[in-house]
Amino acid sequence: MTQPQLFEEEDGPEGTAQGQPCLSVLVSYPVDKAYDYIVPEGLILQPGDYVTVPVRGREIPGVVWGEGAGDVPTKKLKSIVARHELPPMPEVERQFLDWVAQYNMSPKGSVLKMALSVPAALDPPKPVKGYKPGVEINDKTRKGLSPQRQRVLEILSDDIARRPSEIAEAANCTPGVIKGMADKGLVRAVEMYSAAPCRNPDAHRPGAELSDAQSEAVKQIAQYTKTKEQSALLIDGVTGAGKTEVYFEAVAEALKQDRQVLILLPEIALSNAFLDRFKSRFGCPPALWHSHLSPAQRRRTWRGVAEGQTKVVVGARSALFLPYMDLGLIVVDEEHDPAFKQEDGVIYHARDMAVVRAHLGKIPIVLVSATPSLETMHNVWPKPHGSGRYAQVHLPDRFGGARLPEIETIDMREDRPERQHFISPTLKNAVAETIQAGEQALLFLNRRGYAPLTLCRSCGHRMDCPRCTAWLVEHKQSARLHCHHCGFETMLPKHCPECDAADSFAVCGPGVERIVEEARGYFPDAKIMMLASDTAENNEQLRKMLADIREHKVDIIIGTQIIAKGHHFPNLTLVGVIDADLGLQGGELRAAERTYQLLHQVAGRAGREEKKGKVYLQSFMPGHRIMEALAAGARDEFLRVEALEREQSHMPPFSRLAGIIVSGRDEDQVIEVSKALGMSAPQGKTKEGQGIQTLGPAPAPFARLRGKYRYRLLVRADKNIDLQKTIGAWVHNIKTPSTVRVQIDIDPQSFL
Numbered sequence: 218m219t220q221p222q223l224f225e226e227e228d229g230p231e232g233t234a235q236g237q238p239c240l241s242v243l244v245s246y247p248v249d250k251a252y253d254y255i256v257p258e259g260l261i262l263q264p265g266d267y268v269t270v271p272v273r274g275r276e277i278p279g280v281v282w283g284e285g286a287g288d289v290p291t292k293k294l295k296s297i298v299a300r301h302e303l304p305p306m307p308e309v310e311r312q313f314l315d316w317v318a319q320y321n322m323s324p325k326g327s328v329l330k331m332a333l334s335v336p337a338a339l340d341p342p343k344p345v346k347g348y349k350p351g352v353e354i355n356d357k358t359r360k361g362l363s364p365q366r367q368r369v370l371e372i373l374s375d376d377i378a379r380r381p382s383e384i385a386e387a388a389n390c391t392p393g394v395i396k397g398m399a400d401k402g403l404v405r406a407v408e409m410y411s412a413a414p415c416r417n418p419d420a421h422r423p424g425a426e427l428s429d430a431q432s433e434a435v436k437q438i439a440q441y442t443k444t445k446e447q448s449a450l451l452i453d454g455v456t457g458a459g460k461t462e463v464y465f466e467a468v469a470e471a472l473k474q475d476r477q478v479l480i481l482l483p484e485i486a487l488s489n490a491f492l493d494r495f496k497s498r499f500g501c502p503p504a505l506w507h508s509h510l511s512p513a514q515r516r517r518t519w520r521g522v523a524e525g526q527t528k529v530v531v532g533a534r535s536a537l538f539l540p541y542m543d544l545g546l547i548v549v550d551e552e553h554d555p556a557f558k559q560e561d562g563v564i565y566h567a568r569d570m571a572v573v574r575a576h577l578g579k580i581p582i583v584l585v586s587a588t589p590s591l592e593t594m595h596n597v598w599p600k601p602h603g604s605g606r607y608a609q610v611h612l613p614d615r616f617g618g619a620r621l622p623e624i625e626t627i628d629m630r631e632d633r634p635e636r637q638h639f640i641s642p643t644l645k646n647a648v649a650e651t652i653q654a655g656e657q658a659l660l661f662l663n664r665r666g667y668a669p670l671t672l673c674r675s676c677g678h679r680m681d682c683p684r685c686t687a688w689l690v691e692h693k694q695s696a697r698l699h700c701h702h703c704g705f706e707t708m709l710p711k712h713c714p715e716c717d718a719a720d721s722f723a724v725c726g727p728g729v730e731r732i733v734e735e736a737r738g739y740f741p742d743a744k745i746m747m748l749a750s751d752t753a754e755n756n757e758q759l760r761k762m763l764a765d766i767r768e769h770k771v772d773i774i775i776g777t778q779i780i781a782k783g784h785h786f787p788n789l790t791l792v793g794v795i796d797a798d799l800g801l802q803g804g805e806l807r808a809a810e811r812t813y814q815l816l817h818q819v820a821g822r823a824g825r826e827e828k829k830g831k832v833y834l835q836s837f838m839p840g841h842r843i844m845e846a847l848a849a850g851a852r853d854e855f856l857r858v859e860a861l862e863r864e865q866s867h868m869p870p871f872s873r874l875a876g877i878i879v880s881g882r883d884e885d886q887v888i889e890v891s892k893a894l895g896m897s898a899p900q901g902k903t904k905e906g907q908g909i910q911t912l913g914p915a916p917a918p919f920a921r922l923r924g925k926y927r928y929r930l931l932v933r934a935d936k937n938i939d940l941q942k943t944i945g946a947w948v949h950n951i952k953t954p955s956t957v958r959v960q961i962d963i964d965p966q967s968f969l
């Protein structure tokens with residue numbers, strides 16, 4: 218684990234006088250600490266200022282982190298190049314970045330890089346050209362103008378500057394018309410600056426009329442916000458309880474104090490429906506932050522947040538690292554969602570880091586879920602079962618008297634589908650009745666493509682990815698085999714690559730495409746829509762598809778988890794889970810919890826308005842405690858059993874875990890480094906290893922991924938142990954060739 222060398226001995230700047238002031242600057246580059254730089258004459262700087270500094274011949278952005286350390290002679294230091302015109306990054310943000318780096322064992326500069334993710338936003342935006350009227354608009358000036366030109370003046374008559382493209386569209390003319398008018402002085406060019414998004418949300422607009430339960434919840438949240446006696450508050454409410462309306466009240470409160478608000482959502486939940494609700498509550502859309510924004514949108518939002526102009530950000534996990542000038546509230550909706558964990562680069566859990574951010578800033582944080590994670594529930598449960606650190610408000614009923622759906626398990630050993638089919642007779646009948654009644658049905662299968670496995674009937678050869686330990690998935694849509702891990706794709710060969718038999722391939726198991734085919738066979742007249750993360754080409758198309766469902770343009774929806782979360786489809790009354798056992802395979806620590814959450818979320822799509830919903834879970838293990846708990850609505854009992862099991866096996870939240878993944882293209886090297894790590898691993902037997910256990914090294918479950926070999930060690934430690942310190946001392950002592958990567962994953966969520 219070598220750090221890149223930032224400064225070479227001989228490349229100190231020339232001619233700098235002794236005794237010049239210096240400051241330490243953290244740069245967005247994978248370095249572990251802030252380095253000293255000279256403050257050039259005439260530049261006045263304070264901690265938090267955004268600056269540009271030279272690093273190895275390049276100029277890169279950084280932030281003044283504090284006083285100079287004085288550990289390098291001044292004549293070897295370089296000068297800060299420039300200061301950017303922005304308010305300084307507040308101290309609490311800097312503390313937060315330091316904390317994230319330390320906790321997740323990532324270089325400080327890499328964490329800063331997440332905060333400085335839009336370097337172009339450091340400089341003030343360049344104006345764009347707009348037009349205003351060039352003459353007073355009256356009958357006289359209008360006289361003799363073409364209808365097009367008259368329309369242009371009409372549009373500009375409110376004296377607000379607009380872009381030429383905007384005017385041309387509104388006046389239904391070409392930009393050439395506007396140019397011609399400018400030449401004649403009928404309109405005049407002005408410089409326009411695009412405003413920061415979400416500058417003026419109106420907290421005083423009346424919100425929805427709340428039910429008694431909702432009002433009570435709002436009161437409790439206000440109490441928590443005022444005292445902050447607990448370190449977070451959980452809104453624990455069934456799907457459809459109206460949790461969003463409730464936390465909007467907390468958002469309004471923060472806005473009334475003129476502070477900024479961050480609402481974190483799993484990316485998938487950033488739907489139009491959510492934005493519409495926000496807009497109708499606060500009168501303007503929120504600022505969005507996710508991976509599909511245009512560079513211009515990113516620039517505007519980043520700068521708006523840093524300047525404190527943008528008041529509300531709704532975003533995916535990376536929104537936590539925007540440089541808020543005055544953050545006053547964080548909401549983490551769907552707090553249990555695995556998408557909050559970032560698995561590459563700086564590995565972190567956004568929900569957990571959000572709790573830390575709130576703590577450092579002494580601001581309230583509201584976690585929201587119908588199926589809270591075990592970690593969160595453990596923090597809610599009072600001692601001795603839990604830590605009692607979080608407050609909880611309960612919304613046990615759906616809003617407006619809608620009832621929770623009835624959940625029933627179908628025993629697939631008895632209720633058998635036809636050969637090579639996957640929909641049981643009971644489910645098939647239920648779908649038929651549902652569409653007959655003019656309602657909608659959702660068939661859920663969390664697997665993309667047509668079939669997860671293709672094998673040769675003559676020799677049994679399985680088509681697998683040449684770069685990953687994974688089977689190739691057939692997709693009928695593209696008529697190819699795909700690897701869902703690295704993107705590899707290929708045609709299905711005519712002959713088996715192993716035994717050369719011709720046309721010998723058979724598919725095993727279903728993906729959503731295969732369920733579509735089956736449903737078409739059963740319901741030839743029904744309108745069927747398939748929805749998976751790879752069906753919609755872009756966000757716009759996805760939004761359109763979701764709107765089509767809401768507007769009842771389809772009868773049967775067949776989808777993966779993209780359809781499971783958050784959506785509100787008024788006519789959907791039946792949910793059929795094709796394979797409820799799917800997530801339980803593989804024996805991961807959180808398999809049961811995740812399966813429960815996902816199935817509960819999917820089930821929650823049914824019967825969200827006056828018509829009651831029904832959910833069928835197709836399972837080969839109908840007696841499994843998950844199926845029983847789901848059917849009985851016994852979430853808390855389920856979680857308590859789960860907690861007990863974790864406690865007995867000394868697993869989180871009753872202990873701490875870290876994963877160490879060693880990867881590289883040369884398998885021998887990877888094994889060598891892993892073995893060296895294994896040999897010197899802290900273990901219970903040694904003094905330093907008290908309360909620590911290291912498992913492995915062993916090939917990771919995906920022993921090859923994107924062409925790289927991967928070995929894994931898992932460290933489990935008692936809660937009172939400083940895991941980061943122990944791992945740091947251990948891993949840093951191992952010599953690692955530059956072609957091998959050692960990644961540390963604190964609190965691992967998935968065990969790939």
Ligand code: ADP
Pocket residue numbers: 425426427428431454455456457458459460461462616785
């Ligand atoms: P949850 O997030 O708890 O699943 P939502 O906040 O999506 O639930 O609310 C479910 C539905 O009920 C939405 O259509 C929402 O607009 C409606 N709703 C909730 N509370 C109210 C209210 N107080 N007044 C009117 N409609 C409400």
Ligand code: ZN
Pocket residue numbers: 682683684685687700701702703704705923
């Ligand atoms: Zn692959």
